[in-house]
Amino acid sequence: MRDNGGRLVIGSELVSSKAEVARRHLDNAGHRRYADIRAGDARQTLRDLGGPIDFALIDGCPAPEGTSLAGEVIEIVAPQLRVGGYVVNDNAEPDFFEYIRDPANGFISITIPIKRGTELALKVR
Numbered sequence: 090m091r092d093n094g095g096r097l098v099i100g101s102e103l104v105s106s107k108a109e110v111a112r113r114h115l116d117n118a119g120h121r122r123y124a125d126i127r128a129g130d131a132r133q134t135l136r137d138l139g140g141p142i143d144f145a146l147i148d149g150c151p152a153p154e155g156t157s158l159a160g161e162v163i164e165i166v167a168p169q170l171r172v173g174g175y176v177v178n179d180n181a182e183p184d185f186f187e188y189i190r191d192p193a194n195g196f197i198s199i200t201i202p203i204k205r206g207t208e209l210a211l212k213v214r
Contacts, residue, residue, distance in 0.1 A: 090123035098124045101131040141171035160184030181206035
């Protein structure tokens with residue numbers, strides 16, 4: 090991020106002690122100003138990303154049934170993603186696919202054969 094104009098990486102970590110460890114590592118590396126690690130539930134911490142974003146990695150937690158975390162988070166993040174921005178999901182949650190593959194939501198995507206399927210999506214409108 091430093092070499093790319095000083096942009097900001099925003100992360101969300103449910104476990105506050107893990108978020109603190111991440112912040113400490115960033116401090117030790119001298120890169121804290123390039124990262125905002127938000128402790129808490131991503132469904133809350135990612136509601137306001139501060140403007141259009143370029144990229145989102147949604148590493149949700151697959152649910153045995155019902156809505157997955159990735160399915161809920163994409164609905165929060167997608168409106169904040171700029172046209173031309175990318176989203177990656179690495180757990181192949183069916184409700185994430187359903188959202189991304191619905192033409193009304195403005196994405197095109199492809200599954201990359203990593204793990205159970207990693208989805209790479211481009212926001213086209």
